[in-house]
Amino acid sequence: MMDSRSMERYDRQIILLGVENQKRLKDSRILVVGAGGLGSAALNYLAVAGIGNIILIDNGIVELSNLNRQILYSEEDLGKPKAKIACEKLRKLNPEINIECLEDTFTYELGEELIKKVDIAIDALDSWEPRFILNKLCVKYRKPFVHAGIEGWYGQITTIFPGKGPCLYCLIRKARSREKIPVIGVTPGVLGVLEAAEAIKVILGIGEPLIGRLLIVDLYTMDFKIIAIKRDPNCPICSIL
Ligand SMILES: [Zn+2]
Numbered sequence: 001m002m003d004s005r006s007m008e009r010y011d012r013q014i015i016l017l018g019v020e021n022q023k024r025l026k027d028s029r030i031l032v033v034g035a036g037g038l039g040s041a042a043l044n045y046l047a048v049a050g051i052g053n054i055i056l057i058d059n060g061i062v063e064l065s066n067l068n069r070q071i072l073y074s075e076e077d078l079g080k081p082k083a084k085i086a087c088e089k090l091r092k093l094n095p096e097i098n099i100e101c102l103e104d105t106f107t108y109e110l111g112e113e114l115i116k117k118v119d120i121a122i123d124a125l126d127s128w129e130p131r132f133i134l135n136k137l138c139v140k141y142r143k144p145f146v147h148a149g150i151e152g153w154y155g156q157i158t159t160i161f162p163g164k165g166p167c168l169y170c171l172i173r174k175a176r177s178r179e180k181i182p183v184i185g186v187t188p189g190v191l192g193v194l195e196a197a198e199a200i201k202v203i204l205g206i207g208e209p210l211i212g213r214l215l216i217v218d219l220y221t222m223d224f225k226i227i228a229i230k231r232d233p234n235c236p237i238c239s240i241l
Pocket of ligand 1: 166167168169170171232235236237238239
């Protein structure tokens with residue numbers, strides 16, 4: 001049952017999704033890996049949509065140079081752990097949901113514990129090593145995850161659904177992680193919101209998620225295009241499926 005306050009909070013989206021689907025969002029469990037630019041945008045919208053159980057993990061501290069894009073944080077948060085601040089902000093935004101925050105590094109061992117507890121994950125990372133860990137774990141436990149990556153005005157997003165489409169490793173093998181990626185805040189903003197939209201659709205089994213499709217976004221030219229991506233039958237990660 002949903003109380004009258006929840007019915008009112010989600011009034012506009014219940015018209016769109018129905019009460020049953022709203023309950024399904026409430027019962028869902030999501031892992032968000034990273035609470036930076038992508039994570040800030042995704043987490044805000046996942047929280048207000050009423051995703052009932054959110055686990056977020058980030059080992060970072062809020063720095064002044066984060067504030068051009070990481071909209072969960074303010075000047076008063078400088079020097080504080082991102083995971084802790086993100087949790088406080090999100091709990092204020094929607095006190096009806098459960099949020100668990102981990103000030104920790106996303107390793108294979110910890111990731112394995114976390115991925116078992118959730119239905120879906122969001123890759124809101126900014127480096128490739130932990131992305132490949134997330135990919136490996138999601139394939140192992142057959143959990144879908146939404147990948148996004150950004151640089152400058154450019155972003156890409158796809159939904160990895162083990163068994164239904166390619167994994168991230170089918171798509172990208174060589175990890176190029178740079179120390180300082182140039183970025184304007186709107187890019188992770190747009191891509192993070194798109195990740196939230198994908199997650200909501202996958203949880204509810206509605207719409208057309210980006211499974212086997214990569215959306216490439218260039219905000220400089222406003223060119224949005226989708227390209228088909230295929231499973232590599234010899235992929236060392238997902239060919240076991
Ligand atoms: Zn693969």
